[in-house]
Amino acid sequence: MSITPMWRVDRDGSMFTDKKAAEEYDRMLELAGNISSLLEDNFEINEELAEEIGLMFAKNKDTFAKAFKGKPDLVLEIGQASEAENNAEDEAEDEAAA
Incomplete structure (x- = not known):
């Protein structure tokens, strides 16, 4: 039987077999969350749209x-x-x- 180490990202529960990839994904989600908060604080925008925009910016x-x-x-x-x-x-x- 083999054992595969897994890393779970607390923000959304995503699982990774590579620690570096998990940390990178977590940083991307953190950036997306901060962008979403910035948008919500400065514009009248619904939360779902702010999250989508934040993810788009963070992914790119x-x-x-x-x-x-x-x-x-x-x-x-x-x-x-x-x-x-x-x-x-x-x-x-x-x-x-x-």
Whole structure:
């Protein structure tokens, strides 16, 4: 019998077999939470939308950093990648339902 060490992220219960990946994911969730709080504190925005925006920024932090340093067109690529992801998810759901 083999034993596989697992790391659980307390914020959402996600499980990882790699400690570094778990810590990176936890930092991403922390950044997303802080962005969400910032949005809620400064704008009249519902909590769910603030969380979605926070996650989008946190997941794409490297691209945003490059965009802020002078490559603004990179931000448009985030939208295109998200749209492609959503289309793939929709197709997978349709296939599962069939």
